[in-house]
Amino acid sequence: xxxxxxxxxxxxxxxxxxxxxxxxxxxxxxxxxxxxxxxxxxxxxxxxxxxxxxxxxxxxxxxxxxxxxxxxxxxxxxxxxxxxxxxxxxxxxxxxxxxxxxxxxxxxxxxxxxx
Amino acid sequence: xxxxxxxxxxxxxxxxxxxxxxxxxxxxxxxxxxxxxxxxxxxxxxxxxxxxxxxxxxxxxxxxxxxxxxxxxxxxxxxxxxxxxxxxxxxxxxxxxxxxxxxxxxxxxxx
Numbered sequence: 091x092x093x094x095x096x097x098x099x100x101x102x103x104x105x106x107x108x109x110x111x112x113x114x115x116x117x118x119x120x121x122x123x124x125x126x127x128x129x130x131x132x133x134x135x136x137x138x139x140x141x142x143x144x145x146x147x148x149x150x151x152x153x154x155x156x157x158x159x160x161x162x163x164x165x166x167x168x169x170x171x172x173x174x175x176x177x178x179x180x181x182x183x184x185x186x187x188x189x190x191x192x193x194x195x196x197x198x199x200x201x202x203x204x205x
Numbered sequence: 206x207x208x209x210x211x212x213x214x215x216x217x218x219x220x221x222x223x224x225x226x227x228x229x230x231x232x233x234x235x236x237x238x239x240x241x242x243x244x245x246x247x248x249x250x251x252x253x254x255x256x257x258x259x260x261x262x263x264x265x266x267x268x269x270x271x272x273x274x275x276x277x278x279x280x281x282x283x284x285x286x287x288x289x290x291x292x293x294x295x296x297x298x299x300x301x302x303x304x305x306x307x308x309x310x311x312x313x314x315x316x
Contacts, residue, residue: 130308132306133293193250197247198247
């Protein structure tokens, strides 16, 4: 089944404790992206990757890191989480933005709480 | 960046009613996408539009790409309980070739 998977689905952590949220897609998509969703603010892009070893900042990158060492994986790293990073996070992928395919497919989400 | 205004913010309707919602942008788009998000899940792509004036259906859902290329509409006919959720419009923008999303229309169906 074609899908985007994220782990963990739920995470409660404390301020300053490094964490990684994994994202994997099995559709051979070139483009991958991370979003956060907050009440009243909608979906905002954190980072994206056009292909392996190519990543760039989205609209709200502060406090986050990403890497794209393999095509299928795009982990989101919070080196020192803070309470304002409490949010619902989504990973998404699409075939190729360069090919004018904007149809992004989303993972199930990771609900992160930082205390 | 791009601004997408989606309305209404929420809708309270009776089962069986038709639903209409729309999205406008501050600039011209060459693509419009409509997503639905169920509680606790990620957004799911419903319809993609690539041409001004295009009208595309997916079951009881119909979406239109506005002629001005600055708006799009989503209609749901004969709503059923499983239509409950948040509907998002999206278009190109946000982080070089990414997507910009509207803030969503929350659809609530009253029994």
